Amino acid sequence: MAVAGAGYFSAFHVDGWLRNPDAELVALADPEPGKADTLLQGTGHRTEGIATFLDSAAMFQAVRPDIIDIAAPPAAHRGLIAAALQTGAAAIVCQKPFCGGLAQAQAAVADAQRAGKLVVVHENFRFQPWYRALRRELDAGRVGRLYQVTFRLRPGDGQGADAYLARQPYFRQMDRFLIHETAIHWVDTFRFLMGEPASVYADLRRLNPAIAGEDCGLFLYRFADGRRALFDGNRLADHAARNPRLTMGECLVEGAAGAIALDGDGRLSFRARADTGWIPLAVDISQAGFGGDCVHALQCHVTDHLLHGTPLENDAGSYLRNMEIEEALYRSAATDRAVEV
Numbered sequence: 358m359a360v361a362g363a364g365y366f367s368a369f370h371v372d373g374w375l376r377n378p379d380a381e382l383v384a385l386a387d388p389e390p391g392k393a394d395t396l397l398q399g400t401g402h403r404t405e406g407i408a409t410f411l412d413s414a415a416m417f418q419a420v421r422p423d424i425i426d427i428a429a430p431p432a433a434h435r436g437l438i439a440a441a442l443q444t445g446a447a448a449i450v451c452q453k454p455f456c457g458g459l460a461q462a463q464a465a466v467a468d469a470q471r472a473g474k475l476v477v478v479h480e481n482f483r484f485q486p487w488y489r490a491l492r493r494e495l496d497a498g499r500v501g502r503l504y505q506v507t508f509r510l511r512p513g514d515g516q517g518a519d520a521y522l523a524r525q526p527y528f529r530q531m532d533r534f535l536i537h538e539t540a541i542h543w544v545d546t547f548r549f550l551m552g553e554p555a556s557v558y559a560d561l562r563r564l565n566p567a568i569a570g571e572d573c574g575l576f577l578y579r580f581a582d583g584r585r586a587l588f589d590g591n592r593l594a595d596h597a598a599r600n601p602r603l604t605m606g607e608c609l610v611e612g613a614a615g616a617i618a619l620d621g622d623g624r625l626s627f628r629a630r631a632d633t634g635w636i637p638l639a640v641d642i643s644q645a646g647f648g649g650d651c652v653h654a655l656q657c658h659v660t661d662h663l664l665h666g667t668p669l670e671n672d673a674g675s676y677l678r679n680m681e682i683e684e685a686l687y688r689s690a691a692t693d694r695a696v697e698v
Contacts, residue, residue, distance in 0.1 A: 359422040361413035361437050362429030363387035363396040365525055366452070369646055370428045370479075373653035375402045376645070379660040384420045386410035414440035424659070426450045426479075430527065431457030438465045442472045447663055450656075452479045454537055455673065459680045466673045476673035477659055481647075482542035483549040483670065484654040487623050490640045491610065492550055499627060500612025506550060507587045508543055510606040513595025518567045534570025535561060536686050539605075540588055544686075545671075545679045547578055547586040553678075554578035554586070558695040559686040564593050576686050579695065596621050603648060623649055 358380050360370055364387070374382045385393040385407060393409040410416035417425060417440055425441045427434060427450065434456040441449045449469070455478045456462040469476040482488065495503065514521065521528040531538055536559070547554075561574035572593065578586035595601050598621025608619035615629040623642045626635040643650035655671075662669045685696040 358382055358424035358426060359384040359386070359416055359420055360426045360428055361386050361416070362427065362433075362452075363389075363393040364428070364430070366647075367428035368396055368399070369652045370426055370452075370656075371396060372400055372402070373646055373650075373656045374426070375400060375404070376653055377656055377660060379664055380424065380656070382407055383422060384408040384410060384416050386413040386416040388412070413437055417441055417444045417446075422446055424448050424450065424663075426656075428452050428479075431455070435461050435465050438476065439468060442468060442474050446474070448475045448477060448659055450477045450479050450659060451673070453541060455676060455680065459677070459684055462673070462677060462680055466677060469673060475669075477669065478671050478673050478676040479652075479655060480542070480545050480671050480676060480679070481651040481655045483546050484651040484658065485604075485623075486642055486649045486651075486654075487604065487608075487619050487625055487640050488546055488549065490625055490638065491608075491617060491619070494617060494625075494627075494638060495550060495610070499614070500610055500617060501614030501630075503551070503584055503610070503612045505585045505587065506547060506608065506610050507589065508546075508606060508608045509596070510539065510543075510588065510590035510592070511594045511596035511601070512592055512605050513601050515565055515568075515572050515592030517565070520565055520567055529568045531568075531570045533687065534568065535572050535574055535590055535592065536576065536683055537570070539592070540576065540590055540686075541679060541683055543588045544576075544682050545676075547588070548679070548682075549670075551578070551580065551584060551586055553580075554682070554698055555581040556695045556697045557682060557685050557689055559690040560693075561687075561690040564591070571690075574690070576689075598622055605648075 387393045397404040425446045427437045431454045556579045559576040561571040563571050564573045573591045575589045610617040625638040628635045661667045685698045689696045
């Protein structure tokens with residue numbers, strides 16, 4: 358398999374593939390001279406024999422990989438997908454924000470369908486171990502009839518004139534930021550946990566004048582059966598955690614039989630209705646990689662599907678629903694009204 362892009366987050370992609378026993382990373386490309394080599398040297402793994410390229414399309418043709426992982430910026434996605442579709446790759450994995458917007462994403466999905474190729478969007482938060490465990494608890498009826506899921510995003514990295522410069526400076530120029538870049542994770546995760554909303558509402562604002570887009574706000578999922586999901590995000594505020602980027606915030610799941618809480622260290626606990634104490638729930642939290650090793654988990658999910666036919670999540674056609682909901686959220690914020698989806 359081969360990876361296109363050697364930026365900040367690509368390091369997590371490369372590390373995950375190097376730890377996947379069902380995949381062999383053979384090449385990495387980035388248009389900036391030396392960047393791919395530098396990334397490989399910093400992985401802590403043996404990377405001898407992995408070829409590096411300046412041009413991703415040339416890499417695709419040279420190494421003919423079975424899996425192509427696009428970890429480049431959104432503006433490059435459509436062209437890289439088009440180039441990847443010209444190869445014999447069994448799967449193309451592409452980071453989010455997928456193609457940077459709904460129209461380009463729809464066009465890329467149409468291209469893939471015409472070519473009969475599998476494209477998977479690298480939307481990894483639903484693969485974080487606490488959400489997989491939480492889904493199992495909900496399926497088992499732990500909280501009884503579900504009332505609401507609430508997530509409070511508080512990474513604390515958005516204050517000041519130098520916000521985001523050290524890690525992902527392109528955040529600062531994004532006209533759409535909180536929902537498009539960050540909350541899209543919970544657009545997807547709420548669907549993973551609860552299913553499809555009937556309507557959405559959003560209230561968005563910008564607190565830091567040093568950036569272009571919104572960095573604070575909330576969105577609400579309203580379900581036909583009365584359930585609710587609430588995302589409450591503020592990138593300037595922080596939360597109690599040894600690593601604020603592990604969970605990015607805290608979650609509370611409430612139902613007729615009790616509540617489940619996710620803390621900033623990735624731990625789940627349950628409080629039965631009318632009780633005052635919380636009991637821990639089992640979560641296998643990996644200390645490797647990013648966000649409980651969700652990048653690696655998604656990659657293994659793809660290779661398991663290719664090798665063993667296991668059900669696949671987040672194929673690009675299905676992922677368009679997240680992007681349609683994103684557009685509805687921005688329409689809601691602009692009109693200050695709920696939007697049916």
